[in-house]
Amino acid sequence: MTRRVVITGMGCVTPVGHDVETMWRAVLDCRSGVRPTALFDTSTFPSTFSAQVTDYALPAALAADKRHAHARRHTQFALGAATQAWAASGLGASDAFDPARTGIYMGSGEGSLDFDNFTSLMIDAWTEAGRLDTARWGALAFDRMNVHREQEQEANMVVTHLAAALRVRGPAFNILTACAASTQAIGEAAMMLRRGDADAMVTGGAHSMIHPYGLTGFIRLTALSRRNDEIPTASRPFDLTRDGFVLGEGSSVLILEDYEFARRRGATILAEVIGYGSSADAFRITDQDPEGDGAAAGMRAALADAGVAPSDIDYVSAHGTATKQNDAVETRAIKAVFGDHAPKVPVSSVKGVLGHLIAAAGATELITCILALRDQVVPPTAHLNTPDPECDLDYVPNRPRPAALRTVMSNSFGFGGQNNTLIIRKI
């Protein structure tokens, strides 16, 4: 018999709260975390706003620990989220805790470039011929750039800091499948627990792309909302007037455990992870498969893994980015998978409130699914006022809805066609 996998702790640092309950309240109240970008001057950018984490400081014990002195912004978010989840799980304080049997599987992004120094070097070593003089660049760079500032950009550094903070020694992975990363990380962490590779896994995501080149990259892709005159309501999943996603940042971390291990040590079990599916669109780097075949394949794989039928799903937490393409394609894919049941299953996106946390989005959304199970309420889709004929499911607009929830599905789809779906169940 395969091992069962349960969730025993969760924590987050998001644009609408630096802990789970505050974030959840904002999601239920449709209180938007989208504001003018204050981290740098975006006043002339085509999109001037984002969902930033504001007024966040590392917990005192971590701030005083010099091992984390060079942690970048997203790593600081992850440290906060992970220590909340760890404390909630009670694992570290338990006699059952074995560092070698506790692993980490994160979907975290790269750290941001050392913008000022990186950019000034490209200016100071530029030639009349319109290209970089790399010899001059090299002569300047070794004095100007800093080893910590560079190394902390490596995508495995979040995992490194979490291992240091929690003193764990088990298997450690970091993956980066764009916007699907943390959903995939949780799914793969669950597979490792099922297989017996560890007793417990620290898993989730962390990312901040709210830096000048990150914002630029998404603006050039025309992926972002440009509703500069209606900033708080700019992220409008499934609404006819949606015009792109809102870039967010943050981290969410969960503690997953082998069910028998968690039960024996008397842990509080929040939910069970019963299904995981992964697929690739294999379509285009710029566009989703318009029929949603890849997204549907991921959902079907998760249903098969869980051994449940579409009619068993009580709620779908959509990827729902508020881009024209995603929301229509996702709707099509849900209809293809759910068939007759599609009009009956509530589907919502919390990105109207949170923005798009990129690699951290899926883990944050899974936390909202766990809270939906706890409180027996479907979180609403904020800012959905004008129905789109192409998006004709029940999106639970603007107001939370009490409902009997037992089994819920969470979708994440990444740029380039990475599709990942999780299914969790109330225990």
Added chain:
Amino acid sequence: MTDRRVVITGVGVVTAGGVGAEAFFAGLLARSQHVRAIDLFDATTFPCRIGAQLDDFSARPYVPRSYRKAVKVMARDIEIAVAAADLAVLDAALVTAGIDDGEPNVDSARVGCNIGAGLICPDLDELGAAVNTAVVDGQFDFKMWGREGMANLTPLWLLKYLPNMLACHVTIIHQAKGPSNTITCGEVSGHLAVGEASRTVARGGADLAIAGGAESKLNPMGLLRQGLLGRLTTTGNDAPAGACRPFDADHAGTVVGEGGGLLIVEDRDRAVGRGARVYAEVAGFAAACDPDGTDYTRPHAGGLAPAVAGALAEAGIAPGEIDLVIPNGTGVPAEDVAEADALKQALGDRADGVPVVPLTGGIGDLFAGAGGAQLAAGAIALARQTIPPAVNGENPDPACGLNLPAAPIETELRHVLCAAVTPGGQSAAIVLKRHEP
């Protein structure tokens, strides 16, 4: 592995020491040295200005005709992965949608893809050309950047640098629609990718997968970052071919290479059923980490011994049954010593005698690409029952105390251990086993 057994049926390698399985292994057997002065860009002011670069390399010959125009949005890391995937698929006698001739003989939905990737550096000429349109009084001007500067970047600019684009292009070209992942975990990325893909196949999540890693740090940012960490040799610039000396008494730092390897990992029954050539079986995989990895300017290999022990345990073998070790072997003195200590801890007495063959001396440090190349070398060695020699290891460092073979050895090879560790403290190990039909 539980459930289904998993074997390697195809090898695609892109390194300075050879492109394709044959050329790569021939280079290893010939003990060829490929580190030389960097001329991809002017590196004359860099403290380390040597590397193992791919000459005249382009993914174009490895891309189906219908997809060639996409090559222009591929960063070098992506081009390496695309080429390695094509080579691996052909080597495994698979016909995918990415192969111009022949009818596909795979079910797209059952083909996975799991590629280890690094932090891809933007092309500084391309980004610099845009940045320098937004300069006022020698300073970057945000307002000008927003108004006009950023529009000078091609709309798809970001997509050249997302690490998952290696796997995205490969899955599009080969229509691999099964489970797909991108592992970004430094030097262990390739090992983790092959380990995870093997488990996906073992549990029936896919019938086969394209798995491994690719990276190029042969650019100014890559050289800078490794230089700032103090990992690169600064004494070998005048004698580049012998500059990188893993586990040798004269080791003085590593050199940057570029490349990688992608393997076809396949359900054994399927492979045997289709009459595929089998290089080796994936017999054991484990990973572990060191909680002191935040101190990355000093080497930590605390996770390596448990990872190796875990891989041996899963393979069900004793250290004495390992006949070849292909390690990280960077040539950074303190890293070499830490790695040798970890191998001794995990392998006991066997660490004194077993041949240890680092690839870095000849082809440079491939970072996320290293695991794929190491596993490719191990798989070919098992298939040919031949141990390649170590490059630049004539005078083994007594502080490491490893057996670095000076010439190829034809012998009975039962198991090969491939292992690696990152400066951030993550480790992984894979045991490959001779395939017995």
